[in-house]
Amino acid sequence: MRIFIDSANIEEIREINDMGFLAGVTTNPTLVAREGRDFKAVVQEICTLVDGPVSAEVLSLDAAGMVSEAGELAGIHPNVVIKIPVTEDGLKAIRVLAERGVKTNATLVFSAAQALLAARAGAAFVSPFIGRIDDTGNDGLGVLEDIVTIFDQYLIDTEIIAASIRHPMHVVESAKIGAHIATVPYKVLKQMVKHPLTDLGIERFLEDWKKAKM
Numbered sequence: 270m271r272i273f274i275d276s277a278n279i280e281e282i283r284e285i286n287d288m289g290f291l292a293g294v295t296t297n298p299t300l301v302a303r304e305g306r307d308f309k310a311v312v313q314e315i316c317t318l319v320d321g322p323v324s325a326e327v328l329s330l331d332a333a334g335m336v337s338e339a340g341e342l343a344g345i346h347p348n349v350v351i352k353i354p355v356t357e358d359g360l361k362a363i364r365v366l367a368e369r370g371v372k373t374n375a376t377l378v379f380s381a382a383q384a385l386l387a388a389r390a391g392a393a394f395v396s397p398f399i400g401r402i403d404d405t406g407n408d409g410l411g412v413l414e415d416i417v418t419i420f421d422q423y424l425i426d427t428e429i430i431a432a433s434i435r436h437p438m439h440v441v442e443s444a445k446i447g448a449h450i451a452t453v454p455y456k457v458l459k460q461m462v463k464h465p466l467t468d469l470g471i472e473r474f475l476e477d478w479k480k481a482k483m
């Protein structure tokens with residue numbers, strides 16, 4: 270399973286990218302708005318930093334508007350992937366864009382049924398929102414598992430991105446289930462790196478080393 274960061278913050282993305290495991294970036298309108306910067310400039314800068322897919326979301330609600338926004342965003346850099354919510358218009362836009370060779374990431378996916386339709390419309394990626402599904406009292410990882418089973422069963426090559434990740438175990442479970450990618454917030458990536466026994470082990474090795482030198 271590949272690891273993306275779910276962030277529009279350049280400093281966060283740079284710090285994580287320097288650790289060597291990052292394979293892509295996803296953003297959403299909330300994350301970009303938080304930065305208070307020009308949307309296209311942010312996407313452009315992310316693309317120069319990270320060598321991998323960078324998802325940028327459309328804001329239009331109608332298919333024609335989505336397709337037109339997608340054209341502008343896709344022009345920023347060849348790695349830009351267009352995030353499109355799964356609605357009736359969203360599916361139409363995904364189909365049009367697939368025919369034009371523009372990659373899409375079907376977002377705000379809350380059911381296996383939505384994921385299947387998005388894949389069949391031609392989405393390159395689907396993003397089930399694990400944490401937000403859990404928030405509704407349902408089983409986010411269960412939905413992810415259903416999507417993996419269905420895509421495997423029918424040899425669907427759309428990649429599954431476990432999104433709305435809230436803690437390290439969401440990432441581990443997503444990997445066990447067979448998601449292709451997890452897009453993980455900065456805070457959770459830092460939690461994943463850290464283990465108190467690693468820190469303690471380093472401390473003890475250094476102490477023992479100093480003692481031996483005396």
Ligand code: G3P
Binds near residue numbers: 295432
């Ligand atoms: O990738 C999906 C993400 O942007 C939404 O996450 O934490 O707002 O549910 P969250």
